[in-house]
Amino acid sequence: MRKIFMLAFILILALVSCSYSQENITIGACIYRFNDAFMLRFRNAMQAESEKSGAKISITDGQDDQNTQDAQIDEFIANGVNVLIINPVDRMTSQGIIDKAKSANIPVVFINREPTPEMLNSYERAYYVGAKAEESGTQAGQLIADYFKAHPEADKNHDGKIQFVMLKGQNGHQDMILRSKYSVEAIKAAGFEPVEIASAIANWDKLQAMNIMNAFIMSIGPENIEAVIANNDEMALGAVEALKNNDYNKGDPALYIPVVGVDANASALDAMDKGEMLGTVLNDADNQGASAVKLAAALASGKDINSIGYTITDNKYIWIPYQKVTRGDK
Amino acid sequence: MAEITTSKSKRLFTTAGIIFLVLGIALYFLKAPMGLNRKIYDLPIFLIIIGVCFALKGFMSANKPNNELERVSFGEFLTNNAILLAMLVLVVVICILQPRFMQIRVALDILTQSSTKLIMALGICFTLLIAGTDLSAGRMVGLAAVVSASMLQTATYANRFFPDLPQVQLWMPIVIAIIACMVFGALNGFLVAKYDMHPFIATLAVQVIIYGACSLYFDMPPNNSQPIGGIRPDFAQLGQMRLFSMGRDFPGISILIPIAAVICVIIWFILNKTVFGKNVYAIGGNREAAVVAGISVFKNIMAIFILASCLYGIAGVLEAARTAGATNNYGNGYELDAIAACVVGGVSLNGGIGKVSGIIMGVLIFTIIQYGLQFINVSPMWQQVIKGVIIAVAVAIDLTKYRRK
Numbered sequence: 001m002r003k004i005f006m007l008a009f010i011l012i013l014a015l016v017s018c019s020y021s022q023e024n025i026t027i028g029a030c031i032y033r034f035n036d037a038f039m040l041r042f043r044n045a046m047q048a049e050s051e052k053s054g055a056k057i058s059i060t061d062g063q064d065d066q067n068t069q070d071a072q073i074d075e076f077i078a079n080g081v082n083v084l085i086i087n088p089v090d091r092m093t094s095q096g097i098i099d100k101a102k103s104a105n106i107p108v109v110f111i112n113r114e115p116t117p118e119m120l121n122s123y124e125r126a127y128y129v130g131a132k133a134e135e136s137g138t139q140a141g142q143l144i145a146d147y148f149k150a151h152p153e154a155d156k157n158h159d160g161k162i163q164f165v166m167l168k169g170q171n172g173h174q175d176m177i178l179r180s181k182y183s184v185e186a187i188k189a190a191g192f193e194p195v196e197i198a199s200a201i202a203n204w205d206k207l208q209a210m211n212i213m214n215a216f217i218m219s220i221g222p223e224n225i226e227a228v229i230a231n232n233d234e235m236a237l238g239a240v241e242a243l244k245n246n247d248y249n250k251g252d253p254a255l256y257i258p259v260v261g262v263d264a265n266a267s268a269l270d271a272m273d274k275g276e277m278l279g280t281v282l283n284d285a286d287n288q289g290a291s292a293v294k295l296a297a298a299l300a301s302g303k304d305i306n307s308i309g310y311t312i313t314d315n316k317y318i319w320i321p322y323q324k325v326t327r328g329d330k
Numbered sequence: 331m332a333e334i335t336t337s338k339s340k341r342l343f344t345t346a347g348i349i350f351l352v353l354g355i356a357l358y359f360l361k362a363p364m365g366l367n368r369k370i371y372d373l374p375i376f377l378i379i380i381g382v383c384f385a386l387k388g389f390m391s392a393n394k395p396n397n398e399l400e401r402v403s404f405g406e407f408l409t410n411n412a413i414l415l416a417m418l419v420l421v422v423v424i425c426i427l428q429p430r431f432m433q434i435r436v437a438l439d440i441l442t443q444s445s446t447k448l449i450m451a452l453g454i455c456f457t458l459l460i461a462g463t464d465l466s467a468g469r470m471v472g473l474a475a476v477v478s479a480s481m482l483q484t485a486t487y488a489n490r491f492f493p494d495l496p497q498v499q500l501w502m503p504i505v506i507a508i509i510a511c512m513v514f515g516a517l518n519g520f521l522v523a524k525y526d527m528h529p530f531i532a533t534l535a536v537q538v539i540i541y542g543a544c545s546l547y548f549d550m551p552p553n554n555s556q557p558i559g560g561i562r563p564d565f566a567q568l569g570q571m572r573l574f575s576m577g578r579d580f581p582g583i584s585i586l587i588p589i590a591a592v593i594c595v596i597i598w599f600i601l602n603k604t605v606f607g608k609n610v611y612a613i614g615g616n617r618e619a620a621v622v623a624g625i626s627v628f629k630n631i632m633a634i635f636i637l638a639s640c641l642y643g644i645a646g647v648l649e650a651a652r653t654a655g656a657t658n659n660y661g662n663g664y665e666l667d668a669i670a671a672c673v674v675g676g677v678s679l680n681g682g683i684g685k686v687s688g689i690i691m692g693v694l695i696f697t698i699i700q701y702g703l704q705f706i707n708v709s710p711m712w713q714q715v716i717k718g719v720i721i722a723v724a725v726a727i728d729l730t731k732y733r734r735k
Contacts, residue, residue, distance in 0.1 A: 037554050171710075201710050206557065207653050207660060211443060215704040218436050219428055234557050234657070241653055245570060246581075266489030267559020267655060 025300045027057040027293065028076030029085040030069050032113070034061040037265075038285060039087065042112065045289025046085070055297045066090045073097060077104045082300035084108040085292050091115055098123045107299035111292050120316050125299065129292040129318045136262045136281045136322050137179035141186025143260045143279040143324055144227050148192060154258065156226055162192050164227040165216055166199035167209050167235040176201075179231045179262060197225065202235045209238025217246050228259040233268035233280055236261030240276045249276045264325045272327045279326040288320045340391050347385030354378035371432040373425075410731070413674055413724055417695050424702045431705055435581045444697040445586035446645045446652070450668040451675075451689050452597045453641030456634045458672055459614040461681025462529030464635070466518060466537035467642045467668060470511045471661025473544045474646025478507035478565075479558045479656035480547075487560025491553050500564055508643035514540050515639025519632035537665075541658070548658040561654040569651030586648060593641070598686040600637075610634060614681030670717070671696045674724040696720070 029046060031039050043059060050057040058076075062069035066089040076084060077100060084101055086108060088094050094115035099122075101108040107125035120126045148154050148162060155162070166183075169176035180199075187194040198216050202209035209230065216225070222243070230236035236259050243249045249256055261268055264282035271277040294308040295318060310318045354377030361367055361374060408415065424431045450467060457464040480491035481503035514536055521532035549555045568585070575582025601607040609630045612620040621627060645664075650656045675692020677684030699720065703713045 035549050035554050037556050040554055198707055200704070200707075205659060206655050206657070207649060210653050212704060214439055214443075215701060218433065218439055219430055219705040219707070221430065234655075237557075237559070237655065238653065241570075241655075265556060265559075266487070267557055270487060270560050 025055040025083065025297050026079075026081045027055055027083050027085060027296050027300070028073070028079075028081035029057055029059040029087075030062055030072050030076075031059060031087045032062045032069070032089045033064040038283060039112065041285035042087075042289045045286045046293050049290040049293040050297075053293065053297055055293065055300075057293065062087075062089050064089055066093055070096070073100060077101075077106070082106060083296040085111060085296050087111045088113050088115070095119045095122070098126050101126070107296070109292050109296050109299070111288065117316075127295060127299070127312075127316055127318070129288055129295060129320065131283055131288065131320050131322055133175055134178045134182045136175070136283065137182030138186040139281045139322050139324050140179065140229060140260045140262055141183035142190065143281070143326065144183075144229065144258060145187050145190030145192055147227075147258045147278055149190070154226060156223060160193065161195045162187060162226050163195045163197045163224060164229055165213070165220075165225055165239075166196055167212065167228065167230040167239060168199060168201045169204045169231040169235070171201050175262075176231050183229050183260075202230075202238065204232050204234055206234045206238040206241070209235035210242045211238075213239040213242035214245070217242060217248075222246055222248055222255075222257065225257055228257055230259065230261045233261035233263040233265045236277060236280070237267055237271055240271055244276065251275060264323075269325070272325070275327065279324060282323040282325050284320050284323050291318050291320060340388050342388075343384050343391070344388030347381045347383070347388055349381070350377050350384060351381030354381055369429055371429055372434045373432040375434060376432060376437075409727060412727060413695055413720060414691070416720075417699055420699060420702055424706055427706050431702065436705075438581060438583060438587075440694075440697055440701050441587050442584040443701065444693050445584070445590035446648050447664075447667060447671060447697060448590045448690060448693045449593055449641050449645040449648070450664055451671045451693050452593060452686070453638035453645075454665065454668045455672050455677050455684055455689055456610060456638050457529060457533075458669065458677050458679060459610050459681055459684055460529075460617075460631065460634060461614055461679070462522065463533065463669065463679075464518065464529065464638055465533040465665055466514065466540055467638070468661040468664035468666075469537050469540040469544065470514060470639055470642035471646035471649060471664055472656075472658055473514070473540055474507040474511050474643040475650035475656035475660040476544055476548050476558065476658055477510050478503045478647045479561060479650040480553075481506070482562045482565040483558070483560045484562050489553070489556060490560065491550075491558060493552065497562070500562075500568075504647050507647055508640055511639045511643035511646070512636050515636045515642075516632065518639070519635030522635065523628045523631035544658045555658075558656045559654070561650070565651050566654040567651075569648050570654070586652065589648065593644070594686060594690065597641075601686060606630065606633060611682055614683075616682075667696065670721045670724070673728060674720065676728070678728055679725070 027050060031043055033039065034043070046057060046059070060069075060072040062072065069089050073084065073086070083106055086094075086097055088097065088110065091113040094110065098108060098115070098119055102123045102125075107127070108123070110120075110126070110128045112130055114128055114130055115126075120128060144162065144164070157163070166180060168180055184194050184196070197220055200212045200216075202212050213228070228236070228239045230239060239259050240249060243257055243259070247255055249259070258278035259276075260279050260281075261277070262281045264280045268277060268280045272279065291308070291310045294310065295305060297303075298305045298308050306312060312318055354374045357366075357370065357377065358374035361370065421431075430436070450471065454464050454467055481495060481498060482500070483490050485497060518529075518533050518536050521527045521535070522529050545555075571585040572582030573585060573588070574580065601610065609620070609625050612623065612625055613627060613630055617627065646661060649660055671692040672684065672689055673679065673692070674695055675684075675690070676688035677692075699716070700713065703716060
């Protein structure tokens with residue numbers, strides 16, 4: 001009888017301690033570099049979500065150095081965290097991090113910088129939360145297509161095609177390639193025929209974009225340009241400054257060329273409020289941060305990860321869509 | 331071999347001028363009836379301007395005393411002006427490919443874009459005149475742009491650099507930005523003058539320091555390396571205002587053009603009419619002789635680098651105003667463009683030789699070629715190749731001239 005009591009007591013204790021540990025999940029998170037504007041928003045979102053859910057999170061700054069980050073991960077594992085959230089400094093060295101987590105038997109969620117599928121598949125408790133880069137291009141193209149649907153008069157020469165100017169980022173950069181390609185694809189998919197009348201590499205830079213756009217306005221004539229697509233907001237803003245210098249986009253609806261960018265930075269939102277820029281595309285740090293913490297907490301407590309409110313693809317990935325931002329919905 | 335004497339060249343200029351003038355006036359009146367408005371744009375006005383310039387040059391030199399001994403062979407004339415001639419050929423080709431190039435507003439746009447480059451080139455020419463160089467110039471532009479823009483944002487902007495900064499007087503941040511550049515200019519001068527360091531190394535070190543310092547400033551919370559925007563309209567006007575604008579007929583003259591012109595006059599005065607200017611040429615021409623003549627090399631080198639950095643600072647502030655924004659990457663690589671423009675304009679890298687008029691020409695040639703290539707949408711890779719060839723040819727010509735002497 002006493003033995004059964006003891007057994008029951010131990011069982012209850014075990015259960016209690018088990019549920020107790022569910023309440024007290026510790027998450028160890030590593031960010032590649034703290035002073036990166038996007039990762040700052042990401043970090044704030046993770047902090048907010050863990051406060052809401054009651055999980056304990058400690059976040060370290062990798063200072064853009066993989067060795068520093070590796071040491072931080074070792075320390076987290078030694079301190080017995082329940083789950084890791086890793087924003088690797090070098091995504092190609094993620095295999096080492098996965099092996100460490102595997103041998104310590106704790107789940108690991110990668111964010112923002114994606115390990116290769118082979119790496120993720122080598123450990124059943126490794127996951128990735130992020131955005132698909134090509135989507136930013138697709139949505140920028142959709143912004144232009146939507147504008148042309150709502151404003152048929154934007155087709156200034158009434159030929160049913162969209163004559164656009166493309167301002168590209170640094171040559172060979174993955175975002176530059178994907179955004180340039182998919183923005184045009186999206187315009188096609190929406191049923192318009194895009195015609196690139198000019199394009200140039202402006203290296204993500206406002207100044208270069210402004211000078212180049214100035215030359216385009218002179219050589220092509222502003223009346224022949226129907227849209228400007230830029231790979232990021234800074235270049236879009238450079239184009240806006242050049243247009244403004246030629247009396248375009250200053251409020252007269254007859255003198256307006258829609259300009260789109262990507263990033264949703266503060267200056268772009270400001271220009272959109274003034275009606276100088278059509279729209280931009282936001283990489284949704286808030287939802288990425290929140291879903292990473294929710295996924296990590298579910299993994300650590302053994303809950304069903306499909307119940308956290310985000311779709312999990314291939315039992316490995318949470319893809320957070322980019323968001324279109326236009327005038328009026330800051 | 332044909333030889334061009336001064337009297338021949340006078341006649342050449344006068345006749346060419348009159349031909350251009352007559353052609354321009356004729357085209358001006360025939361343009362509309364012949365339906366050429368959209369084919370030649372403002373070409374007649376350009377022809378008239380060129381004609382007047384040529385005729386004036388011929389007329390002016392006719393009044394100068396004759397110097398028949400100065401003979402230049404036709405081949406020498408070609409090599410001496412190779413870059414200028416190449417530019418003229420390019421301009422004609424561009425005009426044929428894209429007639430829109432022949433617009434007054436294009437010419438004004440080229441002048442506007444030349445303005446900040448000219449201010450930089452005038453700064454860097456001082457360091458070239460003493461057979462030095464200044465690699466920190468571009469980063470100083472970035473520093474001045476970031477510092478001035480960070481303190482001149484509108485009160486309502488969402489992402490202010492200094493959230494609690496009141497709306498200060500316009501001149502204060504500008505002066506602070508230029509002084510920040512001058513401090514680093516003094517460091518350049520100190521390293522070169524005190525330790526006799528080669529300016530290439532001294533300014534390279536300072537370039538790296540400036541970029542690091544500027545990035546640290548730019549990265550301060552709450553900004554965290556976000557591009558600076560929400561620039562105050564009164565500051566933006568400093569770079570964007572247009573004078574004498576007449577709606578659609580005349581785009582107006584950018585305020586940058588008179589600013590650059592005033593700075594040109596000041597620098598011309600300093601180089602030609604002051605003791606300091608004479609000292610610069612003296613140190614550049616023969617340093618030992620300058621020392622023997624009692625010129626304080628230390629003081630003059632300090633002054634050269636501080637004055638140069640002041641000009642880069644002005645250029646940086648104007649770039650920030652013109653683009654209504656700034657990042658720490660502004661001005662990256664500008665020093666090389668400015669050095670190249672000086673060299674094309676006849677400033678010798680061996681020091682002691684260089685004129686303000688030449689630098690103006692160099693900057694204009696460079697900007698016209700760059701702008702023109704962009705205008706007909708030449709791939710940026712080809713633009714780089716062409717730019718490089720221009721620099722190499724210009725230096726080669728400079729060196730052959732130098733050897734001849």
